[in-house]
Each structure stands twice: as structure tokens, then as C-alpha cells.
Amino acid sequence: MRSFPFASLRVRMTFLLCFLCEVTLAQELPKTTAEASNYRSTARYEDVIGFIVGLQRSDHDLRVEFFGTSGEGRALPLVIAGPPGVVDPRTARATGLPIVFIMANIHAGEVEGKEAAQMVLRDLVSSSRKLRDEMVVLIAPIYNADGNEKISTDHRKTQNGPPNGVGVRENGQGLDLNRDYMKLESPEARGLISNVLNRWDPLVTVDLHTTNGSFHGYALTYSPPLNPNASADLIDFERDTLLPLIREQMRTKHNKETYYYGNFLNQLTPEKGWYTFDSRPRFGNNYVGLRNRFAILSEAYSYIDFRARVEVTYQFLQEILNAVAKHGKKMMRIANRADEQIRRGKVRKAGVRFEIKPWKDTEILWERCVPADSSAQPESPGETPKVRRTGQIVPVKMTDYGIFAATERSDVPFAYLINTAEEKAVANLRMHGIVVEKLQHDMQLDLEQFSIGGGKLAEHPFQAHHEATLTGKWKRRKETVPAGTFLVRMNQPLARLAFYLLEPRSDDGLFDWNFFDSSLEAEIAPVRRIMKPLAIDATIIP
Numbered sequence: 348m349r350s351f352p353f354a355s356l357r358v359r360m361t362f363l364l365c366f367l368c369e370v371t372l373a374q375e376l377p378k379t380t381a382e383a384s385n386y387r388s389t390a391r392y393e394d395v396i397g398f399i400v401g402l403q404r405s406d407h408d409l410r411v412e413f414f415g416t417s418g419e420g421r422a423l424p425l426v427i428a429g430p431p432g433v434v435d436p437r438t439a440r441a442t443g444l445p446i447v448f449i450m451a452n453i454h455a456g457e458v459e460g461k462e463a464a465q466m467v468l469r470d471l472v473s474s475s476r477k478l479r480d481e482m483v484v485l486i487a488p489i490y491n492a493d494g495n496e497k498i499s500t501d502h503r504k505t506q507n508g509p510p511n512g513v514g515v516r517e518n519g520q521g522l523d524l525n526r527d528y529m530k531l532e533s534p535e536a537r538g539l540i541s542n543v544l545n546r547w548d549p550l551v552t553v554d555l556h557t558t559n560g561s562f563h564g565y566a567l568t569y570s571p572p573l574n575p576n577a578s579a580d581l582i583d584f585e586r587d588t589l590l591p592l593i594r595e596q597m598r599t600k601h602n603k604e605t606y607y608y609g610n611f612l613n614q615l616t617p618e619k620g621w622y623t624f625d626s627r628p629r630f631g632n633n634y635v636g637l638r639n640r641f642a643i644l645s646e647a648y649s650y651i652d653f654r655a656r657v658e659v660t661y662q663f664l665q666e667i668l669n670a671v672a673k674h675g676k677k678m679m680r681i682a683n684r685a686d687e688q689i690r691r692g693k694v695r696k697a698g699v700r701f702e703i704k705p706w707k708d709t710e711i712l713w714e715r716c717v718p719a720d721s722s723a724q725p726e727s728p729g730e731t732p733k734v735r736r737t738g739q740i741v742p743v744k745m746t747d748y749g750i751f752a753a754t755e756r757s758d759v760p761f762a763y764l765i766n767t768a769e770e771k772a773v774a775n776l777r778m779h780g781i782v783v784e785k786l787q788h789d790m791q792l793d794l795e796q797f798s799i800g801g802g803k804l805a806e807h808p809f810q811a812h813h814e815a816t817l818t819g820k821w822k823r824r825k826e827t828v829p830a831g832t833f834l835v836r837m838n839q840p841l842a843r844l845a846f847y848l849l850e851p852r853s854d855d856g857l858f859d860w861n862f863f864d865s866s867l868e869a870e871i872a873p874v875r876r877i878m879k880p881l882a883i884d885a886t887i888i889p
């Protein structure tokens with residue numbers, strides 16, 4: 348056999364050079380705060396910014412935008428990892444690729460998402476770079492930056508680390524950002540909606556949390572959008588295809604059990620059922636569903652240690668990206684169909700109030716618990732009944748109450764009319780990206796008025812509001828509506844959201860959030876409906 352010494356030397360040299368450049372690259376890529384501290388600490392705001400800057404040194408295609416400024420003045424980073432040439436939404440859309448948005452740290456006591464998102468970002472610069480030929484990934488690693496900076500060992504004491512403490516749930520104003528998606532009272536939520544969801548229109552939004560609820564056998568639980576007003580095609584695809592695939596990958600590739608988010612009705616009698624949380628769109632996953640896009644809520648299990656929570660969240664993110672690489676094109680078609688369906692007036696009725704329902708009977712992994720005896724330390728102070736954990740994980744047959752159904756429905760109109768005085772409500776609609784117009788002339792119209800039977804404010808405040816519940820009925824009238832009246836046509840992609848915000852009986856709309864309280868004493872609500880299509884001369888508010 349002839350030998351080719353030069354060639355083989357060249358091969359060896361190339362191998363050596365590649366090896367060296369990989370070593371150099373690996374040395375250059377930054378470590379997360381969790382890694383660098385051996386999982387004793389989580390990143391502060393400056394650490395996250397430093398990490399991103401460190402990655403940008405190795406990858407000049409990695410872009411950073413700031414999608415908002417927190418109440419305390421911190422610029423909120425959004426990192427864009429796509430194919431070369433993707434610098435903004437226009438160039439992203441031109442690729443025809445799905446856009447995946449990962450957001451972490453909305454609750455700044457729940458910090459592993461922030462760490463895992465940085466690790467995924469580093470992979471997108473190095474080992475998983477090829478994924479950037481298949482999608483554009485947007486990452487907001489530190490959404491609630493102000494809450495994050497209040498790191499203390501006094502917070503979330505039942506959570507298993509990190510030992511050097513975590514931030515707080517609320518933002519600088521004391522608001523829970525995962526209850527602010529409809530009313531948009533925080534600068535963080537306003538920035539998120541305007542500069543991420545409206546501007547980039549991600550196909551999938553992943554929202555990373557930690558749960559300290561029931562004792563179960565899952566390292567991580569997850570949820571799709573839960574509000575039934577979202578497109579059924581979209582929810583079905585998540586439940587039938589996307590989430591089962593990710594769950595299977597978590598089991599086979601990572602040896603981890605995951606399942607839909609829930610809690611036992613009673614930790615001691617698990618057969619009474621497993622209950623998911625809430626269908627209202629004040630929660631991000633439900634909100635994104637009303638925008639006709641996919642959402643995945645991720646809840647790492649707070650009783651496993653910090654390193655294990657970072658690891659499972661990281662693996663879950665990897666499998667989400669792999670699943671989008673496989674199904675992204677189909678998901679884009681489903682999302683487009685959901686836009687079209689509402690735009691063309693195919694949705695005639697939708698829910699305004701909802702109740703939780705049984706979804707299926709299944710086996711759920713329960714951690715066997717027994718009543719706490721007097722010598723036992725309660726695991727979660729305030730939790731009733733107090734229980735003692737045994738460490739035994741057993742499957743138990745029970746009903747999964749994992750879905751919601753409407754208990755009251757209302758007609759979806761051709762358009763809504765809003766009184767000229769209601770500028771605050773109109774400003775909210777426009778922040779959501781809903782197109783609002785103004786009537787050019789007085790018009791005599793066949794319309795529906797909401798005749799108010801009564802209005803009640805909640806006794807206890809929530810997020811600094813006493814939520815309002817209206818009773819009453821829609822009634823047909825002929826009426827002359829003055830020029831300048833606001834108009835929201837329902838042939839727009841965000842009509843599902845507009846319906847939810849404007850229906851007087853909606854459980855999470857602008858009536859509920861006190862935008863129309865000054866008119867509650869009136870007989871007629873300041874929002875009217877036009878039911879039948881007709882030509883209307885109106886101009887869009889720019």
C-alpha cells in the first residue's frame with residue numbers, strides 16, 4: 348500500500364487545527380453563573396448581559412435588541428439567533444422559517460429557566476448551530492429583571508436551592524407579570540407585547556417557571572394554551588403531536604418523566620384527581636393561544652435540586668427546538684389557518700366564562716404522602732393538610748381535569764363600537780396590536796347595546812384591582828352613532844383577543860379590569876356591537 352505522507356500530514360495537521368480551534372472556542376464561550384458557582388448561585392442582571400456579550404465575541408451573527416425597560420430602568424435583552432442575514436423581523440420572515448421565542452424569569456424566584464435559556468443560547472452558537480438553519484430563536488433570558496435583582500435567601504424557602512438565594516415574583520411595581528397580559532400595566536409587559544409578540548410574531552412562545560405545588564413524580568410539567576376560545580386545531584396539534592413527542596424524547600433520551608401541569612386536589616387522596624390551573628388569558632400561555640400562536644408553559648419541579656432543575660429545563664428546551672425543527676412548517680400552516688378562520692368570520696360564537704372539565708382518565712405519578720405527625724416538619728408551611736413525604740413514587744389511576752369548557756357564550760360580531768370617551772381602553776387594545784379605527788361620519792346603524800343589569804366589584808383586591816363582574820343582556824337597537832366613535836373590526840387576525848377584551852361578560856376583559864368602571868352606573872355599556880357586515884367609512888388610528 349502506497350503511503351501519502353504529505354497528505355496524511357495535512358490530514359493530521361487539519362485535525363490538530365480543528366481540535367485546537369474547538370478547544371479555543373470552548374475556552375472562549377462563557378459559563379453561566381449557575382455553572383461557574385457549582386450551582387450555588389443564579390445570575391444577576393449584569394451576569395446575563397456579560398454572558399450575552401461573551402457569546403457575541405464568538406458569533407458576530409448573534410443579535411441583541413432591547414424590548415423594553417423595566418420600571419427600575421433596566422434594559423431587557425432579546426437575543427436573536429437565526430441564520431446569517433437575519434437581523435430583524437423582516438429578514439426573519441423572508442427566510443420562511445418558524446420563529447421560536449423562549450422567555451425566562453417572569454417570576455424571578457423561579458430562576459432555572461434563566462440559566463437553561465443561556466445554555467441553549469450557547470449551544471446555538473456552538474454545538475446546535477445547525478438548528479439555526481431550521482428556525483429563528485429569540486431568547487429573553489431575564490424578563491423580570493427588577494425582581495431578579497432582589498436576590499435573597501429569604502425567598503421561596505421551600506424551593507430546593509440555589510443556596511445563595513433567588514429574586515422575587517413581582518416586578519418593581521409589585522405586579523405579577525404573569526397576570527398582566529390583558530391589562531398591560533407594567534412597562535415589561537408592554538415591551539414584551541409591542542416589541543416581541545407584535546414585532547416578531549413568534550410561532551411558538553415558551554415560558555419558563557418552577558412549581559412548588561403537589562408532590563409528584565415529574566421533573567417538569569407543562570401546559571398548552573387552556574382557553575377554549577383559541578383555535579381547536581392549534582390546541583389539538585399541541586396535545587396530540589407536539590407535547591407527546593417532546594414527552595417521549597424526554598423519557599427515551601434523557602430518562603426523565605414529564606407530564607401536563609397540575610396539582611392533586613388532595614395530596615393524601617390522589618384518586619380525587621389532578622387539576623390544571625386556569626383558562627384566563629392574564630396568563631401568558633393562554634394569552635398567546637388567543638393570538639393564534641403556540642405556547643408552552645414549562646414548570647420545573649421545585650423539590651428537586653437546582654442543578655437537576657436547570658438540567659431538565661435545558662433538556663426540555665432542546666426537545667422543543669427539535670420538535671419545531673421536525674414540525675415547524677406544519678405548525679406555521681396551522682397558525683395561518685387560525686388567523687384566516689377568525690378573519691373570515693368563521694367563528695360565530697365564543698366563550699366568555701369557563702369551568703374546568705375532566706379531560707381523561709389516566710395514571711399519574713404520585714409521591715406517597717402520609718399525614719404529618721406532630722414531630723414532622725411541614726414541607727410547605729401553610730399547606731393543608733400537612734403531610735409527610737415518603738419518597739415513594741407510584742402511578743395512581745385518576746381523572747386529569749386538564750381542560751376547560753365555556754359555561755356562557757356570546758355572539759362574535761362583525762365589529763365593536765367603543766364610545767369616544769374610552770381612550771384608555773382604546774390605548775390598551777392598540778398596545779395589543781389590535782387595529783382600531785374612527786368613524787368618519789355620524790351613522791345610523793342597526794346594532795346591539797349591552798343593557799347593564801348590575802355591576803359588582805370583587806371584595807378583595809387582586810393586582811391592585813377590584814375586578815368587576817357585569818350582568819346584563821345584548822339588545823338590538825337602531826341608533827345614530829357619532830363621528831369619532833372607535834371601531835374594531837373583527838376581520839383581523841387578533842379578533843379572538845379583541846372579543847375577549849371587549850365582551851362585557853368576559854372573565855378577563857377590560858370590563859373585568861376596571862377600564863369601564865366609570866360607566867358601570869349607566870344603563871348601557873360603552874361598547875356596542877354591529878352584527879351584520881356592512882360598509883363603514885372609518886380611518887385607522889396610526
Ligand SMILES: [Zn+2]
Nearest residue numbers: 454457556557
Ligand atoms: Zn411562575
